[in-house]
Amino acid sequence: MVRKTFTTTIDEDIQAKFKEACTSNGEKMNDILEAFMKGYIQGEFIVEKELKVKPRT
Template identity: 65%
Template sequence: MPRKQFTTTIDEDIQKEFKATCAKNEVTMNDVLEAFMTGYINGDFQIEKEVKLSVKKIKK
């Protein structure tokens, strides 16, 4: 299968921890991301996003 470059932005701390964890587990970041994407495509898991709204009184 042809390879396609994929570029995106991500929180710097998450990227650093992800890179370190991949190195510790002796896997490439690319392999983990491809496995994650494949699992998501296949419906192996779902992502739930929670939105929280709050109202705060402004002190005058």
């Protein structure tokens, strides 16, 4: 399998906590991200986003 660099922007706090969780579990971040990507491609889960409307203050 050919490996390719993947770069994106991620919320700093989420990235730090993800890195910490991966380290605690003895996993590499790229392996976990790749597993999530494969699961998403195969339809194993969906992502739901919530839109909120707030009155101006």
